[in-house]
Amino acid sequence: MSTSVSAPSVEGTQRATRIDAQGWRVVAGQECRDLWVSGRGPFLIFGFSVLLSGVTYLAATNLDINFLEQREAVNLTLQMAVAVGVLVTLVVSADGLSGERERGTLESLLLTPVSRRAIVTGKLVAALSVWFVAFVVTVPYLWVLGRGVSIVVQAVLLGLLVGTLVALGLAALGLLISAVSTSNKVSLAVSLFLLLALFAPTQLPSGLPQGWFFDVLARLNPVTAALHYISAVLVSGHAWTRDLSYLVSPILTVVLAGGALIVLAPRIVRLHAGVSGE
Amino acid sequence: MRPLFVLIGMLLALTAPAGLAASSAAAAPVATEAVEVTFDRNRVRTALGGRFTLETKIVNPGGAQTDPILAHLNVASLTSEVYVDPEDWSADRSKEVARLRPGQSTSLSWDIQAVNAGSFDVYVVLLPNGPSTAGEGPLVVSPPVHLEVAGRRTLSPGGVMPVVIVVPVLLGLVAAAARFRLRGTG
Amino acid sequence: MITIEAQQLTKRFGARTAVEELSFTARQGDVVGLLGPNGAGKTTTIRLLTTVLTPTSGEFSVAGIPSTRPNEIRRRVGVLPESAGYPGHQTGRDYLRYHARLFGLARSDAERVAERLLTQVGLDERASSRISTYSRGMRQRLGIARALVNDPTVVFLDEPTLGLDPAGQRQVLALVRETAQRRDATVVLSTHTLPEVEEVCSTVLILEKGRALVSGTVSEVTRAVAVQTSGQLRVPIELVDRARQALASVPGVVLEVADGRPDVLTISLTERPGGRGETGMNAALRAVLSADVPVLSFEVEGARLSDAFLTMTGEGAG
Numbered sequence: 109m110s111t112s113v114s115a116p117s118v119e120g121t122q123r124a125t126r127i128d129a130q131g132w133r134v135v136a137g138q139e140c141r142d143l144w145v146s147g148r149g150p151f152l153i154f155g156f157s158v159l160l161s162g163v164t165y166l167a168a169t170n171l172d173i174n175f176l177e178q179r180e181a182v183n184l185t186l187q188m189a190v191a192v193g194v195l196v197t198l199v200v201s202a203d204g205l206s207g208e209r210e211r212g213t214l215e216s217l218l219l220t221p222v223s224r225r226a227i228v229t230g231k232l233v234a235a236l237s238v239w240f241v242a243f244v245v246t247v248p249y250l251w252v253l254g255r256g257v258s259i260v261v262q263a264v265l266l267g268l269l270v271g272t273l274v275a276l277g278l279a280a281l282g283l284l285i286s287a288v289s290t291s292n293k294v295s296l297a298v299s300l301f302l303l304l305a306l307f308a309p310t311q312l313p314s315g316l317p318q319g320w321f322f323d324v325l326a327r328l329n330p331v332t333a334a335l336h337y338i339s340a341v342l343v344s345g346h347a348w349t350r351d352l353s354y355l356v357s358p359i360l361t362v363v364l365a366g367g368a369l370i371v372l373a374p375r376i377v378r379l380h381a382g383v384s385g386e
Numbered sequence: 387m388r389p390l391f392v393l394i395g396m397l398l399a400l401t402a403p404a405g406l407a408a409s410s411a412a413a414a415p416v417a418t419e420a421v422e423v424t425f426d427r428n429r430v431r432t433a434l435g436g437r438f439t440l441e442t443k444i445v446n447p448g449g450a451q452t453d454p455i456l457a458h459l460n461v462a463s464l465t466s467e468v469y470v471d472p473e474d475w476s477a478d479r480s481k482e483v484a485r486l487r488p489g490q491s492t493s494l495s496w497d498i499q500a501v502n503a504g505s506f507d508v509y510v511v512l513l514p515n516g517p518s519t520a521g522e523g524p525l526v527v528s529p530p531v532h533l534e535v536a537g538r539r540t541l542s543p544g545g546v547m548p549v550v551i552v553v554p555v556l557l558g559l560v561a562a563a564a565r566f567r568l569r570g571t572g
Numbered sequence: 573m574i575t576i577e578a579q580q581l582t583k584r585f586g587a588r589t590a591v592e593e594l595s596f597t598a599r600q601g602d603v604v605g606l607l608g609p610n611g612a613g614k615t616t617t618i619r620l621l622t623t624v625l626t627p628t629s630g631e632f633s634v635a636g637i638p639s640t641r642p643n644e645i646r647r648r649v650g651v652l653p654e655s656a657g658y659p660g661h662q663t664g665r666d667y668l669r670y671h672a673r674l675f676g677l678a679r680s681d682a683e684r685v686a687e688r689l690l691t692q693v694g695l696d697e698r699a700s701s702r703i704s705t706y707s708r709g710m711r712q713r714l715g716i717a718r719a720l721v722n723d724p725t726v727v728f729l730d731e732p733t734l735g736l737d738p739a740g741q742r743q744v745l746a747l748v749r750e751t752a753q754r755r756d757a758t759v760v761l762s763t764h765t766l767p768e769v770e771e772v773c774s775t776v777l778i779l780e781k782g783r784a785l786v787s788g789t790v791s792e793v794t795r796a797v798a799v800q801t802s803g804q805l806r807v808p809i810e811l812v813d814r815a816r817q818a819l820a821s822v823p824g825v826v827l828e829v830a831d832g833r834p835d836v837l838t839i840s841l842t843e844r845p846g847g848r849g850e851t852g853m854n855a856a857l858r859a860v861l862s863a864d865v866p867v868l869s870f871e872v873e874g875a876r877l878s879d880a881f882l883t884m885t886g887e888g889a890g
Binding site for chain 1: 619622624625644646649651653656657658659661670674675676718
Binding site for chain 2: 146150164
């Protein structure tokens with residue numbers, strides 16, 4: 109090699125660190141602008157609010173609703189907020205890398221000195237913004253449904269804590285799927301199928317069958333576990349610490365999926381998906 | 387003399403187990419029925435959804451230690467058309483009480499939320515929970531705490547309308563403004 | 573100063589070899605024309621040197637930075653990818669500001685750089701318009717602006733004039749020239765348009781099937797192959813026979829008389845590759861002059877880069 113090769117300087121290393129520290133914020137800021145100012149974000153949230161309004165109005169017009177049913181109405185609203193908020197978050201993250209590949213804009217991003225880890229961090233933050241906006245929109249509905257039964261604060265805190273855990277875990281999974289999918293269609297299809305599989309058990313008419321096996325399944329599934337925890341506290345009146353074991357799988361999902369995303373980013377955030385050694 | 391001593395010894399051997407049994411019977415724990423349980427109050431007034439805590443005091447006035455006890459909270463509806471599911475009122479309705487020495491007492495707290503409107507009685511039942519006494523009677527019941535829960539309308543269509551209408555309208559305007567701005571930069 | 577150095581650079585995608593043992597250097601201020609038929613490995617070479625792809629083997633350095641420090645290389649290079657996509661909902665100004673920020677510029681600096689580059693590439697009046705409303709030429713210019721946003725030491729332009737009208741092509745070539753001269757940057761220009769290469773490139777590297785066929789200046793590359801040249805010689809009609817006799821003594825010359833023009837002789841001969849000394853055409857001209865035949869006009873065709881390219885890559889066969 110030529111003797112003109114230069115060694116890394118301290119200034120160069122500092123600049124690289126500064127670029128990375130700024131880089132994820134710049135990526136997140138632009139992605140959020142693309143989503144909320146120039147994109148589909150406002151329409152998605154508008155549709156979401158229409159859905160919540162419908163559910164809230166139906167609950168209020170049920171004159172026979174008793175105290176318990178009102179608590180269940182709050183629970184239903186919160187669970188719907190988590191479900192729809194997480195759904196949209198997952199769709200946004202599933203488009204994060206595979207969509208850029210198909211639109212031809214990923215190469216320009218890869219040509220900047222921002223590290224791959226900073227790129228996925230920025231995209232993760234932008235995807236999470238969808239969840240947070242959906243949650244903020246949900247708060248007035250929780251207030252109006254829950255003020256009569258004194259569970260507003262509880263519902264808001266529960267939703268924020270548990271919903272954020274689920275949204276973060278699934279957003280990280282969505283980005284992972286997006287990174288390795290060969291096309292955007294595949295990424296979206298796999299992500300939506302995953303979400304359906306995770307939410308399906310919660311829609312069984314009488315819940316999961318009894319037994320240790322189904323109990324283990326419910327705890328392993330981060331979505332069913334999180335929703336079970338919410339119900340236990342809101343409807344059954346359990347203390348927050350009583351069912352903490354149900355939060356293990358949502359936390360594990362965040363740690364494993366998020367950790368895999370950050371650790372593997374240099375290998376999977378590439379111009380072509382699924383090409384080894386590229 | 388010797389046959390007499392043998393006879394006495396045999397008699398002693400035969401009666402010793404009975405004597406031991408008698409002495410152990412004399413040292414046996416006090417039956418649960420001797421334990422006393424009381425509430426800190428006898429009346430509560432609240433509104434639908436109201437939360438309150440009742441304290442029970444369990445005392446062993448007897449001269450012997452009690453067996454382990456299981457204290458169980460119940461809510462009974464005094465209003466015929468109101469159905470009560472006690473699980474909805476309190477999540478933790480069964481509490482274990484360790485053996486109580488003579489004269490010892492213990493307190494238990496019960497967190498309750500009134501989820502139905504009407505008249506109710508709340509009481510605690512003590513059940514023997516020892517290795518040999520579990521499932522055996524008799525039971526000890528506390529005096530009831532009379533509960534009056536006033537009904538109130540916690541949800542009405544009028545109350546939710548502002549949110550149901552304003553939130554989607556606001557967000558719709560924001561979405562429309564974003565669309566308008568996007569067209570303007572074309 | 574050497575700004576690009578590649579040694580035995582190889583890239584394989586499974587069983588397919590896209591680039592094989594490629595070695596070349598480029599210096600500051602060079603404009604390197606990267607030529608080759610479709611699938612020759614031009615884009616792969618650019619992607620390797622800009623760290624978008626990782627080489628299977630071989631080493632390289634760009635702007636003096638070894639390939640083991642890809643982030644640093646990216647700070648020093650600007651790239652216009654071949655199939656660059658642009659976010660249609662962003663304005664040109666937003667797009668350049670965003671990329672300037674990604675290169676570590678503060679907000680105010682990014683704003684200033686974006687405005688300057690938009691003016692430089694002639695997009696200042698459309699800066700606030702969405703990219704989806706830009707023509708193809710405007711997008712290419714925006715892409716070039718984006719490639720210059722970090723004031724790079726080395727600029728890689730992959731097919732910058734693709735799809736542009738002649739005016740657009742001229743504009744782009746002027747930008748390329750200015751980038752190399754004013755910024756003293758090394759420019760690597762991948763293109764199919766050989767006249768462009770002849771016009772702006774100081775050196776040429778021709779690839780085929782992932783291998784380098786030849787590299788050097790345009791004239792070196794042109795002389796590297798035997799190409800058919802021809803010329804038209806006009807002499808006084810009464811001296812045509814004397815001229816014909818003089819030309820008969822020059823080896824390799826084939827004479828024809830132009831149709832309807834008895835005073836014009838068409839001279840064809842094959843230039844030997846790497847020939848030293850005077851070319852065959854020069855010898856033919858000297859022979860005519862030595863025979864005291866005045867030359868009224870002499871036009872030479874051939875010995876163009878395109879001829880060399882087609883000959884080397886076999887695309888001119890048939």
